[in-house]
Amino acid sequence: MKITKISQSLTIIFSVITTTALAEEQHKNNIDVITIKAPKLSLSDTAFAEGNLVMPDVADWLKTVPGANINKNGPITGIAQYRGMFGDRVSKNIGGQKIIGAGPNAMDAPLTYINPIIVESVAVYRGIAPISAGIDTIGGAVLVNLKKAEVDKAANLSGDIALSYNDINEATTLAGDVNISNENSAVLLYLTDQNGDDYQDGDGNTITSTQYDKQQYGIDIRHLAQHWDIGATWHHAETLNSGTPALPMDIDYIDSDRYNLDGAITLHEWQFKWQLGYQDASHGMDNFSQRLSMNPTMYRYNTATAQTSDYKFSLNNSDWLLGLEGYSAKHNSEITNPENAMFNIENFNNVKDQRNSLFLEWSPTNDSFSHTIGFRLKQNRADAGKVSHSMAMMNPNISALRDEFNTTDRAVSDTTFDLALNSEYQWNKALSLNAALAIKQRAPSYQERYLWVPMQATGGLADGKTYVGNINLDPETAYQLNAGFSYNNDKLTLAPQLFYQKVADYIQGSPSTDMRVKMVAGMMGDSSPLSFSNIDATLYGADMNWHYPLNQHLKLSGMVSYVRGKRDDIQDNLYRISPLNTRINLHYQYQNWQSNLALHAYSAQNKVSVLNNEIKSAGYAVIDWQVDYFVSSGFVLRLGVNNLLDKHYNDHLAGVNRANGSDIEVGEKLTAMGRNVYFALDYQF
Structure with missing residues (x-):
C-alpha cells in the first residue's frame, strides 16, 4: 500500500x-x-x-x-x-x-x-x-469524515482559522474551529460564514442567480475511556438568498439542525459501534425574489420540510462485519403565490420514506489473494397523504389527477438486496490486479413515486421538463462488473479501471400517454411531459489516476475519466452524463514554497438525451494555478487563479439557464466563471 x-x-x-x-x-x-x-x-x-x-x-x-x-x-x-x-x-x-x-x-x-x-x-x-x-x-x-473533538493530553487548546476572498464575485469566507481537551474529554466548536455575489463568465456576462449566503456552526463533545468512547454532535446550517440558475426557483432560506449520538465499545478482538441521528430541516424557495419575474400571477413560493431519524449498529473484527442500518424520513411541500392568497398546491403531503437493512461482510485473505464479500437485505416502505390543488374546481384534469391519487393505495413495500464481491491479487511487489462484481438494487425515491401533478420537483434533474410520478415503480437492479490493476514502483504510479453495468428497471422519464397530464403540463408551457418509468439502461467506461515524480522538486499527476450511458428501450442516451475529461497537475515544491499548475480538459459531449431536450456541449480546457508560502509553522498564505486564461466555456453538467435577468438568455447553456483571482490564509494553532 x-x-x-x-x-x-x-x-x-x-x-x-x-x-x-x-x-x-x-x-x-x-x-x-x-x-x-x-x-x-x-x-x-x-x-x-x-x-x-x-x-x-x-x-x-x-x-x-x-x-x-x-x-x-x-x-x-x-x-x-x-x-x-x-x-x-x-x-x-x-x-x-x-x-x-x-x-x-x-x-x-x-x-x-x-x-x-x-x-x-x-x-x-x-x-x-x-x-x-x-x-x-x-x-x-x-x-465524508467530519472533524471531531480530539482528546490531546499535550495540547489543551488547538484550532484553525481560515480566510479567503474571490475577486470575480467578491466572495468571502470566514471559518474557524477550536478544540479544548483534557485527559479524557474534548469539545470542538466551529463557525463558518460564506457569501458571494453573482459571477461573470469569460466574456464578462453577469450570470444571475449565482449569489450565495451560507452560515454554519456547531459543537462536538467526546469522552474516551480505556475500552469505550462516546460522542454527541449538533450542527446548525442556515442558507439565505442563494441562487440556483439551472432550476425554476432560487433558495430563499434553508434552516437545519442535525443531532448525532455515537459510540464504540471494544471487547477482546471485537468492536461494537453505534450511532443515532436526527435532522429537522425546512426550506423556502421562490421564482421571483432573486430573478426577474414580470408576471405576479406566476409567482410561486414553495415551503418544504423534512424530518429524518437514522441509526446504525455494527459489530466487527478483522474479518467480519455485521450491521443494522436504516432511516425514516417524512416530507412535506406546499406551493403558494404571495400575490394570490387563494392559490395553494399540496405538492407532497406527509410523505414517508423508510428504509431498514441488515448487512454482513466477510474479508478473508489467503497469501496473495484478498477478498471482500458482502450481502445487504433491505426493506423499503413508503406512503403519502392525500393532496389538494386550489385550481381543481376550475380544471377537470387537475381534479381527476388529484382524485385518482387520493383514492389510490399509496402505501408500498419493496424488499431489495445488494450482493458484492471485491477481490485483489498481489502479482508482485509493484503490481496488483483487482476485480469486482455485484448485483445492487435501489427502491424509487419519493419524488419518483408521489409527484402526482406535472411539476419540476424531480430531485435536481434540471432538464426543464415537467414530470409525474408512478407509485407502482419497480426497484432498479444493476448487474455490475469492474476490473483493473494498480502499478506502483519507485517512480510511476498507475491505477486504471474498466467498468460495465446493465441496469434493469432503471428509473427514467418517458413520454406521458395520459391526456390529463399533457393538458395540465401544456398550461405550464411543456407540450411533452414525462412520466417516471422503468426502462433498461447500460453504462460502461474507464477511468485512471497516475503519478510520476520528475525530480526532487517537480512532480506530475493526474486522472482521466470516460463514461457512456445509453437507454436500451429507445435510441437515446442517458441524461446529464459527463464527457471524457482529464486533469493534469504539475506540482513544484522548494523550501517554504509550493505551487501547482493544473490543466482540466473536457471533450465535447455530443451523446446527449434527446428526450430530455439536452443541449450538446463543446470541448474546452481550463488552466488553474496556485502558489502557497509557508510563513511559519501553522501559518500559510495562498494566492491562486481559477481559469487563468479567462476561457469562455460551458460546463456540460451545469445545465441550462432558467433565470430571467441574466446577460445570457433563458434556455442557453450556463457559462462558467471567468478568471477568478483569489487570496487565502490559514492559521492552525
Whole structure:
C-alpha cells in the first residue's frame, strides 16, 4: 500500500489496498478508495486530488477524483455524480449520518449541509462500493469524515482559522474551529460564514442567480475511556438568498439542525459501534425574489420540510462485519403565490420514506489473494397523504389527477438486496490486479413515486421538463462488473479501471400517454411531459489516476475519466452524463514554497438525451494555478487563479439557464466563471 500525504489538500491512496475509510471499514484490504483530505499545513509532494477552503461547495472536490463529477445547479447546489449515476443512486454518508434534504428539487443536496472547515476528508470508493458503505450504493459511495473533538493530553487548546476572498464575485469566507481537551474529554466548536455575489463568465456576462449566503456552526463533545468512547454532535446550517440558475426557483432560506449520538465499545478482538441521528430541516424557495419575474400571477413560493431519524449498529473484527442500518424520513411541500392568497398546491403531503437493512461482510485473505464479500437485505416502505390543488374546481384534469391519487393505495413495500464481491491479487511487489462484481438494487425515491401533478420537483434533474410520478415503480437492479490493476514502483504510479453495468428497471422519464397530464403540463408551457418509468439502461467506461515524480522538486499527476450511458428501450442516451475529461497537475515544491499548475480538459459531449431536450456541449480546457508560502509553522498564505486564461466555456453538467435577468438568455447553456483571482490564509494553532 502506498499512501501519499498531501499537506494543502489531501491524502491519496493510489493502490487498491486501503485502511483509511470510515472506522468500521478499516478491516478491508482490497477496495480502492481515493481520499480527499481537507487542507492541512505541511508541505505537499503531489496534487492529484484536492480539497480547498476557497469554493463554498464541498461537492466541487469530487471533480478531482477519477470517475467522479458534480451536477451543478447553483454555486452551493452540487449533486454528486459517479460513473454516470447521480442523486439518490450515489450514497452520501456524512459524519456517519444519512442526510436527507428538505427540498424536493435537491437545492439542499446532502453535501450542502457541510462546510470545508469542518471536513476531515472526503473518501470516494473506486469501482463497486462494498455493501457496508451505505444503504443504497448502486451508483457508488461518498464518505465524508467530519472533524471531531480530539482528546490531546499535550495540547489543551488547538484550532484553525481560515480566510479567503474571490475577486470575480467578491466572495468571502470566514471559518474557524477550536478544540479544548483534557485527559479524557474534548469539545470542538466551529463557525463558518460564506457569501458571494453573482459571477461573470469569460466574456464578462453577469450570470444571475449565482449569489450565495451560507452560515454554519456547531459543537462536538467526546469522552474516551480505556475500552469505550462516546460522542454527541449538533450542527446548525442556515442558507439565505442563494441562487440556483439551472432550476425554476432560487433558495430563499434553508434552516437545519442535525443531532448525532455515537459510540464504540471494544471487547477482546471485537468492536461494537453505534450511532443515532436526527435532522429537522425546512426550506423556502421562490421564482421571483432573486430573478426577474414580470408576471405576479406566476409567482410561486414553495415551503418544504423534512424530518429524518437514522441509526446504525455494527459489530466487527478483522474479518467480519455485521450491521443494522436504516432511516425514516417524512416530507412535506406546499406551493403558494404571495400575490394570490387563494392559490395553494399540496405538492407532497406527509410523505414517508423508510428504509431498514441488515448487512454482513466477510474479508478473508489467503497469501496473495484478498477478498471482500458482502450481502445487504433491505426493506423499503413508503406512503403519502392525500393532496389538494386550489385550481381543481376550475380544471377537470387537475381534479381527476388529484382524485385518482387520493383514492389510490399509496402505501408500498419493496424488499431489495445488494450482493458484492471485491477481490485483489498481489502479482508482485509493484503490481496488483483487482476485480469486482455485484448485483445492487435501489427502491424509487419519493419524488419518483408521489409527484402526482406535472411539476419540476424531480430531485435536481434540471432538464426543464415537467414530470409525474408512478407509485407502482419497480426497484432498479444493476448487474455490475469492474476490473483493473494498480502499478506502483519507485517512480510511476498507475491505477486504471474498466467498468460495465446493465441496469434493469432503471428509473427514467418517458413520454406521458395520459391526456390529463399533457393538458395540465401544456398550461405550464411543456407540450411533452414525462412520466417516471422503468426502462433498461447500460453504462460502461474507464477511468485512471497516475503519478510520476520528475525530480526532487517537480512532480506530475493526474486522472482521466470516460463514461457512456445509453437507454436500451429507445435510441437515446442517458441524461446529464459527463464527457471524457482529464486533469493534469504539475506540482513544484522548494523550501517554504509550493505551487501547482493544473490543466482540466473536457471533450465535447455530443451523446446527449434527446428526450430530455439536452443541449450538446463543446470541448474546452481550463488552466488553474496556485502558489502557497509557508510563513511559519501553522501559518500559510495562498494566492491562486481559477481559469487563468479567462476561457469562455460551458460546463456540460451545469445545465441550462432558467433565470430571467441574466446577460445570457433563458434556455442557453450556463457559462462558467471567468478568471477568478483569489487570496487565502490559514492559521492552525
